[in-house]
Amino acid sequence: MSIVVRDVREHELDSVLALNNAAGPAILPLDAGRLRQFYENAEYFRVAERDGTIAGFMIGMGSNAEYDSSNFRWFRKHFPDFFYIDRIVVASRRRGGGVGRAFYADAQSYAELRYPQMACEVFLDQGANDPVLLFHGSFGFREVGQHVMPGNELRAAMLMKELSCHAWVRKTYGSELPEVPWTRRRVLPARPAAQAAPRPTGTTGP
Template identity: 75%
Template sequence: MSIVVRDVREHELDSVLALNNAAGPAILPLDAARLRYFFDRAEYFRVAERDGSLAGFLIGMGSASDHDSSNFRWFCERYPNFFYIDRIVVASRRRGGGVGRAFYADAQSYAELRYPQMACEVFLEGTNDPVLLFHGSFGFREVGQHVMPEADMRAAMLMKQLCSHAWVHETYGDALPKLPWVLQPRVASAPLAQRPTGTCS
């Protein structure tokens, strides 16, 4: 069956929470309040469906957000404009079946119209070589490492250049065509012209 990627619905938050907290040590745990924070603030919060059931989710923030993650702030201190993947979770029974690649393709399609780079991190505790390999095969490169003070965990900080962004920005500026597949942010955010170009908000 095909994979369907779409915006999360409020009634699915309990299922998303359970999925996150069953993901293992590679993903920081959440509580209901923290998940609501993401639901209310995240620019990109989408789920994947396969065979009619929830197969995973991805949460992303633009660099103009006031996200409080120390990893996000690390990128903010070094890069002026980027799309940040806070977390991606794929249900254990669906791993290796293309759900992660479907998410990244969808997130990139969204981000490259608006941002020159995508950022994320991979925890280096334990055996995360498969996760690093996945990101490397998708074009991410390590640009540094950071120890999260809130979790005392070291992460590889990864960045991917979005080659199409320059052409889109030069051709359309801040007025993207009104096409159904050109998704608008889930939550109100600053227009492109008002996004900070030196530091995050």
């Protein structure tokens, strides 16, 4: 069956959390509180559905997000405007079936309407990372530096991809994109007016 990429739903957060924490050392663990913060604040939080079950998820945000990840801060120090892929997780039984490529194609379709570049990182100290780097290279990412995360001393290759369509979109439409379903931003869940927006914490990898 085909892969459907869509916005996450609240009742799916437990499944997303289980997927994340079963992904192995290439993905940093999450707790329910941090995942809730992503759900309430991340502009891009989508799942891939195949055969009626969740096959993976991806979380992303723009460079103006309030996020204290050291990897995110590294990108913001070196680049003024970008879309950051915080993490992508594909269920082990679905790896190699095109879910990862479906996510990156969807994320690029979203990002190139709004940002000139797309950023992510790949950990270099987790054993066999060559297939992951090759995957990103085949999708047009290039290494623009390396960063060692404080606290756990994990080294990451910092990857960036130019989004060539962005300049044309910005010149043609400015900040007013056509009102069609595929150009819309994710609708964030409503919170009481007095409740301050929580700030995502922690650091992650793709």
